[in-house]
Amino acid sequence: MTYGIVNKIIPFSAVDGPGNRTVVFLQSCNFQCLNCHNPETISFCSHCGICIDFCNSDALKIIDNVVIWNKNNCTSCDECIKNCPTNSSPKTTQFSVDELLNKIEKYSVFTSGITISGGECTVQSDFLLEFLKKAKQKGISAFIDSNLHVETEKLKELANYFDKAMPDVKSYNLEKHKLLTGQSSNLVLKNLNFLLKSDKVFEIRTVIIPNILNNEETISEVSKIIAIHNPKLRYKLIKYRKTGVKTPDFANEPSDELMQKLKIIAQNNGCENILIV
Numbered sequence: 001m002t003y004g005i006v007n008k009i010i011p012f013s014a015v016d017g018p019g020n021r022t023v024v025f026l027q028s029c030n031f032q033c034l035n036c037h038n039p040e041t042i043s044f045c046s047h048c049g050i051c052i053d054f055c056n057s058d059a060l061k062i063i064d065n066v067v068i069w070n071k072n073n074c075t076s077c078d079e080c081i082k083n084c085p086t087n088s089s090p091k092t093t094q095f096s097v098d099e100l101l102n103k104i105e106k107y108s109v110f111t112s113g114i115t116i117s118g119g120e121c122t123v124q125s126d127f128l129l130e131f132l133k134k135a136k137q138k139g140i141s142a143f144i145d146s147n148l149h150v151e152t153e154k155l156k157e158l159a160n161y162f163d164k165a166m167p168d169v170k171s172y173n174l175e176k177h178k179l180l181t182g183q184s185s186n187l188v189l190k191n192l193n194f195l196l197k198s199d200k201v202f203e204i205r206t207v208i209i210p211n212i213l214n215n216e217e218t219i220s221e222v223s224k225i226i227a228i229h230n231p232k233l234r235y236k237l238i239k240y241r242k243t244g245v246k247t248p249d250f251a252n253e254p255s256d257e258l259m260q261k262l263k264i265i266a267q268n269n270g271c272e273n274i275l276i277v
């Protein structure tokens with residue numbers, strides 16, 4: 001049986017795809033973004049047990065070399081995360097596909113579907129594939145939120161079972177992408193083209209980070225790609241915000257003037273649906 005490691009589930013969200021959706025955050029990411037707001041979702045827990053001594057609420061135990069988190073005792077002080085040597089979290093839960101679907105189905109009368117996010121959801125691609133297959137069988141609308149740094153053949157397989165993706169394009173420029181994330185943008189752009197051609201994109205997102213990224217180049221190139229495939233597709237330009245970032249001063253927050261300037265660049269390239277958030 002395939003199991004997934006889940007960092008968190010938000011039963012109802014209005015900002016993760018169309019309508020009111022249940023969002024599942026899978027643990028682990030293949031990027032190391034400088035602007036990551038949830039760095040504890042990047043690494044899998046190695047069950048070393050170091051964090052147990054920092055928990056004053058008896059919420060962590062090690063049983064058979066596995067750290068077990070007791071949600072009911074947890075006060076969310078995050079001392080375990082702060083003291084983890086690998087920046088991970090013991091506050092994850094292992095689910096089988098059926099266990100996760102059963103949990104989500106409790107909310108389904110109030111929601112329009114589910115969104116699988118992360119971390120990076122495609123890191124756990126075997127679990128994700130099985131989950132998406134069963135969700136589709138049950139008629140549940142499933143979106144994925146992805147950085148698209150996944151083997152194209154794997155993404156094609158996944159795309160048979162999800163409705164739409166909400167990809168991040170962090171930087172068009174290969175070197176700047178590597179500087180921000182630790183990985184190049186080649187695979188991301190290749191996969192973006194595949195998804196656009198397959199009409200599998202709900203919206204594209206780019207975080208604007210002044211001084212670090214070539215924001216104008218990224219917005220210009222991505223908006224041209226959007227205009228070719230579907231000018232009405234939403235392009236979300238997201239302001240970098242320092243709050244919650246581990247080393248927040250690595251960059252400045254963008255000004256409203258810069259955001260407007262980028263919006264105009266995208267509009268001039270034929271992109272009709274641009275949202276600044």
Ligand code: SF4
Pocket residue numbers: 044045046047048049050051052067080083084085086087088089090091
């Ligand atoms: S969260 Fe970190 S410190 Fe705690 S068991 Fe996992 S790897 Fe070790």
Ligand code: SF4
Pocket residue numbers: 054055056057058059060069073074075076077078079080081091
């Ligand atoms: S966040 Fe929860 S598990 Fe972690 S140290 Fe605090 S009480 Fe313990």
